[in-house]
Amino acid sequence: MTAPAVLTVRGKPVAEVLGSFGKAVPGSVHLSLAPSGGRWCSRSCPHLPANGGKCYAERTERFRIALGDRLAAFDAAGPEPVAARAFAESAIRGHRFPWARVSAFGGVPEDPADVPSLVRLVRAWLDAGTPVHFPAETQRKADRWTRAIGRPEFEVRESVADPRRFVRAVRHRLRGVFSTVAGDPGDSRPERLRKAREVAERARALGDRVIVCPAVASRILRGSAGSAKCGACRACSDRDIRGVVFPLH
Numbered sequence: 640m641t642a643p644a645v646l647t648v649r650g651k652p653v654a655e656v657l658g659s660f661g662k663a664v665p666g667s668v669h670l671s672l673a674p675s676g677g678r679w680c681s682r683s684c685p686h687l688p689a690n691g692g693k694c695y696a697e698r699t700e701r702f703r704i705a706l707g708d709r710l711a712a713f714d715a716a717g718p719e720p721v722a723a724r725a726f727a728e729s730a731i732r733g734h735r736f737p738w739a740r741v742s743a744f745g746g747v748p749e750d751p752a753d754v755p756s757l758v759r760l761v762r763a764w765l766d767a768g769t770p771v772h773f774p775a776e777t778q779r780k781a782d783r784w785t786r787a788i789g790r791p792e793f794e795v796r797e798s799v800a801d802p803r804r805f806v807r808a809v810r811h812r813l814r815g816v817f818s819t820v821a822g823d824p825g826d827s828r829p830e831r832l833r834k835a836r837e838v839a840e841r842a843r844a845l846g847d848r849v850i851v852c853p854a855v856a857s858r859i860l861r862g863s864a865g866s867a868k869c870g871a872c873r874a875c876s877d878r879d880i881r882g883v884v885f886p887l888h
Contacts, residue, residue: 646712646713646716646720646721646724647712648705648708648709648712649708653709653712655728656670656713656721656724656725656728657669657670657725657728657729658670658671658743660738660739660740660743662854662868662869662870663737663738663740663868663869663870663871664737664738664870664871665737666736666737667736667737667738667739667740668729668736668738668739668740669739669740669741669742669743670721670722670725670739670740670741670742670757670760671710671713671741671742671743671744671745672713672714672718672721672722672742672745672746672747672754672757673710673713673714673718673744673745673746674697674707674710674711674714674744674745675694675696675697675699675710675744675745675746676688676689676694676697676745677710677714677745677746678714679718679745679746679747679748679749680745680746680776681746681776681777681780683776683777684776684800685800685801686800696743696744696745699744706744710744710745714745718747718748718753718754718757719753719754719755719756722754722756722757722760723756725756725757725760726756726759726760726763729760729763729764730763733767734760734763734764734766734767734769735767735768735769736764736769737769737770738769738770738772738869738873738876739764739769739770739771739772740771740772740773741757741761741771741772741773741774742773742774742775746775746776746780747775747780747784749779749780749783750783751783751784751787751788752787758784758787758788761773761788761793762788762789762790765788765790765792765793770873770876770877771793771876772796772875772876773793773795773796774795774796774797774798774818774875775795775796775797775798776797776798776800777797778797778808778815780795781794781795781796781797781815782795782815792878793878794814794815794816794878795816796816796817796818796875796883797815797816797817797818798817798818798819799817799818799819800819800820801819802819802820802821802834802838802884805817805818805819805838805842805882805884806838806841806842809842809843809847809849809881809882810842810844810845810847815881816878816880816881816882817881817882817883818875818882818883818884818885819838819882819883819884819885820884820885820886820887821834821835821837821838821884821885821886821887822834822835822886822887823887824887826887828859828886829859831859831886831887831888832851832855832856832859832860832886834886835851835852835855835856835884835885835886836851836884838884839851839882839884842881842882842884843882847881847882848879848880848881848882849880849881849882849883849884850874850880850882850883850884851883851884851885851886852874852883852884852885852886853872853874854868854869854870854872855885855886855888856886858888859886
């Protein structure tokens, strides 16, 4: 096996490719390969600025300059060297983490064969008992990565932009796990939560397990500001939960 790539940002070596995932419990990690809205994000995504959307992750990267520079450096290095470096870092810790997230920012290539080290890494996490949340923005991408990883307890969760299509997917597709966002920018936060509950109720009509994101819901119910925290919740990594609805946040 070749030595992991040496990655630099503005001429300085990157200490670790695996980033901390602060929304979850301490010790959780994420791996992001490229900027949001970049070459690995589907051109069909309605949240892309080019499609008139407002991608919250892309806005975050613009304001957090160090994060944007880091993701741009990873993009320039290519996904396989970055994933191989992440695998080596994870192996030092036995691949055991409270929670692991793929693509907290940006996306992954359409073809898993382009990033074999990411396939190896997700398998290693699962084999070590680490819960893994791996979202993908299209059905095709979610299906291809699920098949490549090939673990019966795991599925890539398809992010469905349209709540109506989310309901149809949960109710009529035999396989797959899904998420969506409900509510509009002009809605009050309680109204966004009400709409999310309605979407979840329609989707679970045939008995599937569909939930509203507990982190966002609790923040709205408490009337608190700031970002929603996953904490100890693992719903997004649980293939028995077919649908997760996020109130717009």
